[in-house]
Amino acid sequence: MKKFFTLLLWLSLHCSAYATKPNIVIIYADDLGYGDVGCYGATHVRTPNIDRLARQGRRFTDAHTASAVCTPSRYTLLTGCYPVRRGNLWSPVFLRTPLVVDPARTTIADVAKSAGYDTACIGKWHLGFGTQSPTDWNGLLKPGPLELGFDSYFGLPVVNSHPPFVYVENHRVVGFDKADPFVYGNTAETRAFDEKFKTDAIGGAAKAHKLYDDEQVGTTFAGRATDWIRAKAKSGNPFFLYFATSNIHHPFTPAKRFQGTSQAGRYGDFIHELDWIVGQVMNVLSEAKVADNTLLVFTSDNGGMLNRGGQEAWRRGHRLNGDLLGFKFDAWEGGHRVPFIARWPGIIEAGSVSDSLVSNVDLFATVAAITGRKLGQAEGEDSFNILPALSGEPNAKVRDHLLIAPLRRTHLSLRKGDWIYIGAKGHGGFGAKKVGEHGLGGPAAQLFTGHVNSDIEDGAIKPDAPEAQLYNLAKDPYQKQNVIRSHPEIAKQMKAEMQSIRTTPTAPHTALGL
């Protein structure tokens, strides 16, 4: 067996040696936390398809998104570059924001495209369109996904919680009629759901809005993705699909058939729909007889969020991020440690578990390695090829550090070995203080969750808490004890290294030590 994996490792390093270029499908869930699926410990939801994927592939326990926030996390996946290099990309973008990725930059889709792949993006975009602010939703939405290496795009242009609540296909809003244009400042004709916001930011375009039914988004995306895979499998050309689901971002709007099916409220029901979507993709790969020649990666853009749906799930006993401290947006582990499963029959050992440190930023160099695309210095400059950890020994070390960006720039963090250094006190994310508020998080949330941290007392940061934080995750995975005062030299070194990485790209595109 070891010889087999050594051979695979050799192949992974001389990757054009793959006889047939494998298809690559990345399912990028939204806000799915470390504890949100069965194979990562969830007991109040059922995820038979995702669990089956883990049994057929490799499940990672130490996978992190390089940002704890939707937009910068997606930027990182597409570019293989830390969002701190992109200027002020710390927050989600909304309907007025131009495209945040420079079309001149090489994207993961460009990498696949240049290796002869057919490429598509289906689902949530959330990276802006065009070059002007505010975005002209009545015109051509360009540059967008098609200018970043994707042959086609269909999906939700921003995010399911914020307008416009329409679909976009390639360069146009679906169902757009110039006789009934979008009008900024009007109220959209769209269904109301809790935790769906700003419906008065843009209106008009009644027909386009009518085509968007919140409870049909998951079904629609699954249909589009499976149709595309089926067609491409028939063509015989290798394909690359970036499939970004709306599940499980608020508002929680699963189709009727999933409502009331979980023990974690509407939050859990939305996970059930996500699991069904993953099952649809797995089924179509099998039916089209391409499952054996497809790398299927399932992961999330950031950790679970303690919004109102998350609070309801928590009350019912569901633990969004398992026992990890913190939530989406945070520098704490709950913000960015995510499920990450990879299946590639015959290449990735079925049912294996890896504790290697990996990140979404690494998918870029990994896709380049698989497709045989050589990378230049300015392409995917923070991305490591994680193939040795995918296809080789489960605990192969592919990177020893990772820069992690939460919502607040003061809390930029560096993971190095077992240590994580966080540049300020507290969580660095959303900070609403009352239960029932959408943005509940940080120290105040601990009165609700019962989390324990040495810097926090009675839901507030202690007056004498240190200015920054240091945790040894091997000894203290749930970040109960900030040990920065016991290890000032480690903190000092990591702080300096963090600043150095900020200014200097880090990755040689290969795995560490190879």
Ligand SMILES: [Ca+2]
């Ligand atoms: Ca997200």
